[in-house]
Amino acid sequence: MPDRDDRRRLAEGYRAFVGEAAAESPVYSALAAAVAEDGEVLDFLSGLPEGRRGPPLLFGALAYLGGVPADGAALRERILGDHDRLRTTMLQRTTQTNEAARCAALLPVLAAIGGPLALIEVGTSAGLCLYPDRYSYDYDGRLVGARQPVHLRCATSGPVPVPDALPHVGARIGIDLNPLDVTDAGDLAWLRALVWPGPAQAERLQRLDAAAAVVAQDPPVLLTGDLVARLPDALALVPDGATPVVLHTAVLPYVGAAGRAAFVEQVRSLPVRWVAQEGAGMVPGTGKPHPGGWGPYFVLSLDGRPLAHTGPHGGRIDWLTPE
Ligand SMILES: C[S@@+](CC[C@H](N)C(=O)[O-])C[C@H]1O[C@@H](n2cnc3c(N)ncnc32)[C@H](O)[C@@H]1O
16 A cells, blocks of 8 residues: 555655756656656655655656656556566666766866876766866867867856866776666666756767767776775776876765765875865865755865866856955
């Protein structure tokens, strides 16, 4: 017998998503509103474990299995008619959205660190953010790097230290609970399914495919496991003479408060530089956390010191003027 409170909480979560997704994906906003009013769909969701019921995972799984439903009626039909496959996908997969555009915010910081750099990205997904030196950039008309298939445009405000040259990356090491392989058709299809339908979708898919081709040509070292457990193994792979840089973007809200505290303590104790691009407050001292750890902007920080606010999916960097 479905629990009414559980169903009510689920409906509230989907209702909250209606506003959160409205600008980026009117389609997902409308689908979330339909889910919130559909008792049978809510019953399906309440049969899934906590953490496996949210809109991005549900909509990603539907997109992966048969495309984005056109409206609430099509969504209902798909969920009720295909619930076993949908359930399996929602249990097997997680939201691992990998956005190369986030490198435009990382670049000014990475370029200012003496290289060669050994990048260790925790929560790397498929590793697309381990290649900041293989992409080209346009910061409000200030160009960095020879034009590449992955060309990242980034609006700026404040004294962004746009570099003259790309950094030298000597090693690329990623850690993830479930590293994705861009050369695996299923993994690439899942990454594509996680890109929300909306005004930016076509550009994001084109960028994803181009970045996946870069990764496929020269794959990184990918370590499977928890970021705290595997960080020592990653450090052991850093070549002599390289500067180890631990970096992460859009990862810490998934880790939980205890895991975050353990990770922060660990990274602070290590002889590494630390570049983070996360929701406010996920790294201590970077602001007050927003609900769920996300919020309308990310905070870029170096060694725990906040430097800029950035667009969650890239495309914007607002440098914080030093006090
Ligand atoms: C939203 S994706 C971000 C991917 C990439 N950093 C980016 O910005 O494009 C978050 C990633 O963190 C990984 N992750 C979550 N918790 C983790 C943990 N405890 N240890 C390692 N990876 C984790 C997930 O599997 C997922 O691939």
